[in-house]
Amino acid sequence: MKSFYVKTFGCQMNENDSERIVTILRRQGMTPAASEEIADVVVFNTCTIRENADNRFFGQVNKLRERRAVDPGMRIVVAGCLAQGEQAAIFERAPHVDVVVGTHALGSIAQLLERSDGERHVIDVTEASDGLDPLADLVAEPTDGHKAWVTIQTGCDNNCAFCIVPQVRGGEVSRPFQAVVDEVRSLASQGVTEVTLLGQNVNSYGRDLTRRMRREEIESGDRGFLTGQVYVSDSIPRIRPLFADLLRAVGAVDGIRRVRFTSPHPKDMREETFQAMAESPMVCESLHFPLQSGSDRILAAMHRGYRGERFFEKLQLAREIIPDLAVTTDIIVGFPGETEDDFEATLELVARCEFDSAFTFIYSPRPGTEAGEWRDRFIAPEVIAERFERLKLVTERSAAAKHHARVGRIEEVLVDGPSKRDATVASGRTRQNKLVHVAGLDGDRYRGEYVNARIFDAGAHFLHGELLARD
Ligand code: 5AD
Ligand code: SF4
Numbered sequence: 295m296k297s298f299y300v301k302t303f304g305c306q307m308n309e310n311d312s313e314r315i316v317t318i319l320r321r322q323g324m325t326p327a328a329s330e331e332i333a334d335v336v337v338f339n340t341c342t343i344r345e346n347a348d349n350r351f352f353g354q355v356n357k358l359r360e361r362r363a364v365d366p367g368m369r370i371v372v373a374g375c376l377a378q379g380e381q382a383a384i385f386e387r388a389p390h391v392d393v394v395v396g397t398h399a400l401g402s403i404a405q406l407l408e409r410s411d412g413e414r415h416v417i418d419v420t421e422a423s424d425g426l427d428p429l430a431d432l433v434a435e436p437t438d439g440h441k442a443w444v445t446i447q448t449g450c451d452n453n454c455a456f457c458i459v460p461q462v463r464g465g466e467v468s469r470p471f472q473a474v475v476d477e478v479r480s481l482a483s484q485g486v487t488e489v490t491l492l493g494q495n496v497n498s499y500g501r502d503l504t505r506r507m508r509r510e511e512i513e514s515g516d517r518g519f520l521t522g523q524v525y526v527s528d529s530i531p532r533i534r535p536l537f538a539d540l541l542r543a544v545g546a547v548d549g550i551r552r553v554r555f556t557s558p559h560p561k562d563m564r565e566e567t568f569q570a571m572a573e574s575p576m577v578c579e580s581l582h583f584p585l586q587s588g589s590d591r592i593l594a595a596m597h598r599g600y601r602g603e604r605f606f607e608k609l610q611l612a613r614e615i616i617p618d619l620a621v622t623t624d625i626i627v628g629f630p631g632e633t634e635d636d637f638e639a640t641l642e643l644v645a646r647c648e649f650d651s652a653f654t655f656i657y658s659p660r661p662g663t664e665a666g667e668w669r670d671r672f673i674a675p676e677v678i679a680e681r682f683e684r685l686k687l688v689t690e691r692s693a694a695a696k697h698h699a700r701v702g703r704i705e706e707v708l709v710d711g712p713s714k715r716d717a718t719v720a721s722g723r724t725r726q727n728k729l730v731h732v733a734g735l736d737g738d739r740y741r742g743e744y745v746n747a748r749i750f751d752a753g754a755h756f757l758h759g760e761l762l763a764r765d
Contacts, residue, residue: 296324299333303351304341306556307463307492308374310443312339313434314400315373320435322404330358335369335407340376342458344658348376355388362390369410371395371403375462379662381419392416397448397463401432421464426516427473440708440742441552442486446474446540447493451502452559454586455596455665456626456657459494466495468503471522471535475543482549485742488708489544491555497562500535538570545576551744552708552725553577557584561599563608568615579616580727583609584624588643589636592629596665602643609647620650620696620726627685628657628678630671637681645688650696650726651755652689656682690754697728697752704762705730707747712737729756 298319302312315337327333338355341347362368371393372384378396385391392410395403396419410416428448436442449464478489493499503520521535522543545553553576560583571577587593590601613619625640656678659666707722707730720737722730732747747759
């Protein structure tokens with residue numbers, strides 16, 4: 295019996311795809327191995343969002359070069375975004391790789407592995423099929439028993455000048471409304487209580503389904519499946535499945551206690567989504583709202599579709615509608631052409647937004663993207679490094695303040711397991727998605743359980759709590 299090991303780089307979308315790969319390989323009769331050093335089949339599910347993601351992958355795959363040379367039965371598979379975007383480079387820089395499988399061809403991984411018995415380099419990077427559901431036959435078994443990712447949409451229709459995602463993941467395709475709800479039902483019946491809905495731009499969910507229904511003849515049964523609505527007759531016009539409706543529907547599934555989602559795009563964020571978050575008790579008070587820059591000039595060059603002030607207004611609206619909302623963001627430092635004034639506008643807006651935490655990134659030119667060509671406007675690395683540190687001070691200030699504001703409160707914690715550093719402490723997440731270490735709680739025994747903890751201390755990235763009462 296063959297064993298496999300899947301190594302995942304990048305975002306939650308990739309984590310979820312890796313779960314699909316695991317399901318496929320298990321169905322082939324393979325078993326999981328403890329590490330890539332001993333597995334017969336090693337799958338790298340790659341990311342290419344920044345250059346260091348590429349480099350990390352090449353570093354890791356090259357470690358297997360010697361073993362592959364002496365082990366003819368071993369197979370190395372490269373899947374994911376780098377596989378889709380840089381097929382040729384993979385076989386050039388790592389000729390010991392056996393199979394390259396792109397983001398749209400995951401489902402064929404088993405057949406490709408079979409082909410690799412007779413062919414040195416096997417590759418499938420064909421684009422998406424146009425079936426009703428791009429992930430219909432690709433089941434993801436959750437890695438954690440109590441929480442799961444649910445992909446609601448693949449690809450992206452935006453054209454942010456820095457971003458490679460549309461190239462490697464293709465255009466936006468929403469999964470049918472009912473397929474998402476059915477998947478959540480099935481997860482709930484297996485004991486999952488927290489789901490995170492995934493997409494590159496979740497709040498434009500359904501836009502393509504509406505277009506498709508206008509363009510194509512779709513039977514009424516399929517229409518209902520696509521939009522989640524029962525069609526009385528084909529003549530009912532233009533019913534549009536909305537992300538806000540999907541949030542409500544998923545929150546209403548029996549057994550689901552927490553619903554999260556990532557990521558929305560600020561330009562498409564509408565009040566109806568905030569209303570659904572506020573009205574559906576299962577939707578958590580947590581929002582990832584990627585700002586990218588606080589300079590209107592840079593936001594325009596990035597093609598983000600909003601100005602700093604508009605972003606701030608939407609954020610205010612979210613906080614008004616959803617009590618106790620935690621907000622996180624993404625910011626890029628050193629986008630081509632960013633001046634000191636632009637950067638100061640970012641510092642100023644970030645300070646006003648008071649984020650709970652911020653993921654800050656150094657701009658990385660990606661081949662084939664618009665901004666990747668703007669070499670004459672690239673910013674010197676030492677200037678970027680200095681800006682990066684200044685930004686960190688501002689984001690950490692609000693993060694610390696937000697954490698300290700929780701001290702003395704009672705928080706519901708979903709236990710993930712024992713803390714990595716101390717087995718007498720259990721770690722979990724609050725509804726706001728803050729990490730809590732609960733002292734004196736057996737993390738193995740309470741994994742997947744909801745407990746109430748009183749927060750007595752706060753660090754920069756986590757809270758300390760003591761058990762109050764079991765739920
Ligand atoms: N360089 C740096 N950061 C990037 N991101 C996307 N593309 C790049 C790039 N070329 C960041 C954005 C996005 C997050 C997932 O990664 O901030 O929101
Ligand atoms: Fe995720 Fe983008 Fe990286 Fe692909 S390139 S794994 S979509 S972050």
